[in-house]
Amino acid sequence: MALLQTVDATVVPRGGLDMLSRHEIARLHDASRTGLHEMLRRCALAVLTYGGVGDDARALLESYRDFDIEVVQRDRGIKIELRNAPATAFVDGKVIRGIAELLSAVVRDIVYVSTEIQENPRYDLGSSAGLTTAVFEILRNARVLKPGVEPNLVVCWGGHSISRAEYDYDKYVGYELGLRGLDVCTGCGAGAMKAPMKGAAVGHQKQRIRNPRYIGITEPGIIAAESPNAMVNHLVIMPDIEKRLEAFVRMSHGIIVFPGGVGTAEEILYLLGVLLHPENRGIPFPLVFAGPRAAAPYFERIDAFLRLALGDEVSSLYRIIIDDPVETARTMKAGIDQVREFRIAQQDAFFYNWRLTIPEDFQHPFVPTHEAMAGLRLHRDREKHLLAADLRRAFSGIVAGNVKVDGIRAIEQFGKFEITGDAELMEAMDAMLADFVAQHRMKLPGGSAYQPCYRLVW
Numbered sequence: 001m002a003l004l005q006t007v008d009a010t011v012v013p014r015g016g017l018d019m020l021s022r023h024e025i026a027r028l029h030d031a032s033r034t035g036l037h038e039m040l041r042r043c044a045l046a047v048l049t050y051g052g053v054g055d056d057a058r059a060l061l062e063s064y065r066d067f068d069i070e071v072v073q074r075d076r077g078i079k080i081e082l083r084n085a086p087a088t089a090f091v092d093g094k095v096i097r098g099i100a101e102l103l104s105a106v107v108r109d110i111v112y113v114s115t116e117i118q119e120n121p122r123y124d125l126g127s128s129a130g131l132t133t134a135v136f137e138i139l140r141n142a143r144v145l146k147p148g149v150e151p152n153l154v155v156c157w158g159g160h161s162i163s164r165a166e167y168d169y170d171k172y173v174g175y176e177l178g179l180r181g182l183d184v185c186t187g188c189g190a191g192a193m194k195a196p197m198k199g200a201a202v203g204h205q206k207q208r209i210r211n212p213r214y215i216g217i218t219e220p221g222i223i224a225a226e227s228p229n230a231m232v233n234h235l236v237i238m239p240d241i242e243k244r245l246e247a248f249v250r251m252s253h254g255i256i257v258f259p260g261g262v263g264t265a266e267e268i269l270y271l272l273g274v275l276l277h278p279e280n281r282g283i284p285f286p287l288v289f290a291g292p293r294a295a296a297p298y299f300e301r302i303d304a305f306l307r308l309a310l311g312d313e314v315s316s317l318y319r320i321i322i323d324d325p326v327e328t329a330r331t332m333k334a335g336i337d338q339v340r341e342f343r344i345a346q347q348d349a350f351f352y353n354w355r356l357t358i359p360e361d362f363q364h365p366f367v368p369t370h371e372a373m374a375g376l377r378l379h380r381d382r383e384k385h386l387l388a389a390d391l392r393r394a395f396s397g398i399v400a401g402n403v404k405v406d407g408i409r410a411i412e413q414f415g416k417f418e419i420t421g422d423a424e425l426m427e428a429m430d431a432m433l434a435d436f437v438a439q440h441r442m443k444l445p446g447g448s449a450y451q452p453c454y455r456l457v458w
Helices: 022-031 037-048 057-063 097-118 128-141 164-179 195-206 241-251 262-275 293-310 312-317 325-346 370-374 384-403 405-414 423-438
Strands: 006-011 068-074 077-086 153-157 183-186 214-218 234-237 254-257 287-291 319-322 417-420 454-457
Touching: 037 068, 037 077, 037 097, 077 097, 097 128, 097 234, 128 241, 153 164, 153 241, 153 262, 164 183, 164 195, 164 287, 164 293, 164 325, 183 195, 195 214, 214 241, 241 262, 254 262, 254 325, 262 293, 262 312, 262 384, 262 423, 287 293, 287 325, 293 312, 293 319, 293 384, 293 423, 319 325, 370 384, 370 417, 384 405, 384 417, 384 454, 417 423, 423 454
Parallel strands: 153 183, 153 254, 183 214, 214 234, 254 287, 287 319, 417 454
Antiparallel strands: 006 077, 068 077
16 A cells, blocks of 8 residues: 655644734644644644545544644744645645635634633533524634625535435535525535535526635534535534534524435434424524435435424425425525515524524533433423434434544444334334435445444334
């Protein structure tokens, strides 16, 4: 096997880190050398392999085991020192501009936000309002909230492991969104996270739209498995999956869900759980499930599971559109127009959905230990939004066991997660997960045959 080429380099940050006080610089420098260093190293390596198609976080870390990063203090600002960095991030000895920008985002979000938000007593991270404010501050610090801009941000969810036909379809939908002046935000990885951005770029260019936004929102546990795709021009790394999901919902003016796997099911359950909360009735939030003709069985299974778990009324919160990219984009644009009128009437901000109630059950980080997974209450007699919250946690744990380094290690050490619940609900969940496997939506890193990290018990 040929050795991977590496380089040592000094990178000058771009955007958001170019004008700091000496005190701020000193804190960045200190934090990057202490407890945050390994997290910073993992996320920086993912960015330096920007646009790659690999999904094996451990293999990436092993390939560049000697890679290191340090934030160096200077009176005029900071510099980022890289040692044994992937040579593919450089052209003729100079770092690729887009990579330099995303590397700055890594330092900004992992280090600066940690010192300014998580260690700041001004933010009450034990309360729902405090958590929502913290999400707002992180997004504002990342400069992705745009006051004075008409509602136009569509979040697209879907799998990174999809067929070529699905990729082309998702790109076509993105193109139709771009023609209608809509920007795109995704989880920043490959597959359904890249395709709509790529399509939107063509639509934006045809309409001569300047400075379109292709926002990627991720979190430290998953970025190495979903390295940012080459279309992302704004990267935000939220501290955990719950703040990532809240960021998607608070920022977006509508959401399109393309076919995916367990992670996509997690996102769907999070959003529907929020929308099912009694205090959110009457708040417009366009949600479309979209895919090519071949994806119809996927959404039929999703729809049946949601109706069984959360009741038939849940179907009123989304629309399924199959094999019609134009209608998908038109529906989303019409929904966003309704959002605009509603927020004007309520005197709400366009750039952040403050009015939406997100309960604390959806906000506090869920650590998928074996004990926590076994303690989930998956019973259909619970309030619908609370059941949705625990179902979301179940899928989050499966994602961790599939692709996150810490989750994989936990499975190797203690065996499969055990998930219990009502018989009918567990049978439906088992059938849906089996479909994901059969449709190759649950590939393991490195292309290994799928071996479940979970055991369903009823």
